[in-house]
Amino acid sequence: MSKNCPNCGENLPDDAHFCGNCGYDFFKKDTSSKPSAGSGFNAKIFLAIIVIVALIVVGIFFAIGSGGGDSSTTENVETHEVDLTISEVNGYSSDSASPKSYTLYAEAIFNKVPSELKGYNVKTTYVDVNGTEIGFETETLSNVYYDTDYPISFGFYTTYKKPNPDHVNVEIIKDGKTIENFTQKIDQGKIEYLN
Numbered sequence: 001m002s003k004n005c006p007n008c009g010e011n012l013p014d015d016a017h018f019c020g021n022c023g024y025d026f027f028k029k030d031t032s033s034k035p036s037a038g039s040g041f042n043a044k045i046f047l048a049i050i051v052i053v054a055l056i057v058v059g060i061f062f063a064i065g066s067g068g069g070d071s072s073t074t075e076n077v078e079t080h081e082v083d084l085t086i087s088e089v090n091g092y093s094s095d096s097a098s099p100k101s102y103t104l105y106a107e108a109i110f111n112k113v114p115s116e117l118k119g120y121n122v123k124t125t126y127v128d129v130n131g132t133e134i135g136f137e138t139e140t141l142s143n144v145y146y147d148t149d150y151p152i153s154f155g156f157y158t159t160y161k162k163p164n165p166d167h168v169n170v171e172i173i174k175d176g177k178t179i180e181n182f183t184q185k186i187d188q189g190k191i192e193y194l195n
Helices: 039-065 071-076
Strands: 002-004 011-013 083-094 101-112 120-128 133-140 152-159 165-174 177-185
Touching: 083 165, 083 177, 101 165, 120 152, 133 152
Parallel strands: none
Antiparallel strands: 002 011, 083 101, 101 152, 120 133, 120 165, 165 177
């Protein structure tokens, strides 16, 4: 069974207390408080306005959260927190010590560093011509960097097996995640023990 709302004509279940369309109360005896004939229409407009405002707010939050643009576009934009140019890799041996040791180190000009160095690390990895890792050194950026226009030496790696490095990879790590990566082929003429 069903009944029709006397206010807007909506077809409703027989046990309905209120009209789902206009809000008419079937059990209210005071007819002076009956909603006007146009109140169902006004309720629909009000509901539509609320939905539109909610969609706009959600759209704004989504735009702010995604950087205001297409994510594929923002992934292609390079924003370096740390930028450096590897100038060379050097190496030397300790002839006086027994057993003989070999040390490699990198030099780089730091073009850009953040004002706050906390949480940043520098991992310097030396790799041979076969792509095999010779060894690496990890240190905090605050221990490596100082304000200068000249190349800074870092990544001192010492081994007792004579290494023959082909290239160096310098990773900038922030809070455990690699955020920058720089690779440079090594000029073996600069490594004293290879010449």
